[in-house]
Amino acid sequence: MMVGKEDVGLSLSLGPGLSIPPRHHFLAMPHWPTDLARGRLRGIDVNRPPPPAGDADEEEDAAGAASSSPNSAASSVLSGGAGKRDHGASYCSDEDGDGSRKKLRLSKDQSAVLEESFKEHNTLNPKQKVALAKKLRLRPRQVEVWFQNRRARTKLKQTEVDCSFLKRCCESLTEENRRLHREVQELRALKLSPQMFMHMTPPTTLTMCPSCERTSPSSAPPPPHHHRRRPIAALASLLDAPPQRSSSLCIIEE
DNA sequence: CTCTTTGATTTTGTTACCTCA
DNA sequence: TATGAGGTAACAAAATCAAAG
Known part of the structure; x- marks a missing residue:
């Protein structure tokens, strides 16, 4: 992701659609579809895979049918294409039973859709999550995890940008401070030198x-x-x- | 082999809702 | 009936792990 200069405000704004709300925003955010979240999702294992495309109509249910291979339904979907090693959502659960944790790799298309969605809103309500999961043929939990990681990494990136910006500011202020100190010393030296007073025209009035x-002498009128x-x-x-x-x-x- | 990226997990904190004394 | 305490669930952030490239 590119983070331009204009992105640098401490508001953690990452540009159009990519601003990170402050923490209190998340905290204050109602856990909204309350009925949905509490009523319908309660007790539902969101890690279960979506139902097969056919009857996948409902549910937020995130859940759908269970399967020992949660990702299996998606293996052919949106696979941005074939090619090497299942570059489309390569699901890997440990259905082999070897206990090894294998890792899904989202396809380019899936990532693009998620990115687009993230630009629109960096958090998802349950309905959006399920809809997106269904669209991408992922488990809602996977979509949720993707958004969590995306938020975390976006914030990290922005923090780095803010840091380097503040560092530059600090350096520039340090330099300015040095310059002003030199200036003060020069002025003091001038003041101590008797010749200075001879060439000095006394200020007639002072303006503030x-x-x-x-105050400054009005004889040296300041520009507007x-x-x-x-x-x-x-x-x-x-x-x-x-x-x-x-x-x-x-x-x-x- | 090392490093980076990124999907996934765990821990922790907050909030809302429910039950019960 | 109103109220406060305790329990529970959902959710997000933060930290971390670990596979894949």
């Missing part, structure tokens, strides 16, 4: 900047926008939060 409340927003303010705006006055460096241009 309304935003930072610093004499305040530059320094990185902190820029960072704050990027992070979509108003900068604190105290942290917004307001520098009078020379």
Whole structure:
């Protein structure tokens, strides 16, 4: 997945349709089709495979008929094609009874459908889950797991992006800080040097900047926008939060 | 053989609903 | 009847495992 600059806000937005709601969103989310979830799904093993395509009409039931080989129904479906090693949903349950956990590999088509669906909504209600599972001929549980993993990995990726962004910000602020320190030292040196005063024209009046409340000589009239927003303010705006006055460096241009 | 990707499992926390004293 | 406690189920996040490429 590509994560562009515009994706970088701390809002964990991954672009159109890919924003991650904050945790409280999930927590606050009603477990909705309550009747469905509680009533009908209660006690149902969602890991059971969907019923054979024929009578697969109902159910959210996620469940359908049982089978020792949960994935068997899907083996021919959406198999994006043949080719090597069952590149379409290669189901592997341990029907061999060897106890080894073999792993399903979703076909390209299945992945694409799941991705599309994830873009629309990164969580599924039970009905959507079952519908999607039926469409892909997977078990609802598999769809659920796919979404869980997708959410987790999307979040991880976004966290990495946020991290590197903040790191860059930190570096740039450090550099700015160094520069300002140098500037201060230069100004102090200038102030101590007697020649400076000889060439200095005393300010007749002082004007106060309304935003930072610093004074400056009116003899050196500031341009209309004499305040530059320094990185902190820029960072704050990027992070979509108003900068604190105290942290917004307001520098009078020379 | 190592590394990455990714499907699956386990653990933990939260919420809603139900039952019962 | 109202209420609080305890039990249960569903769901999601986080951590982890492990197969496959």
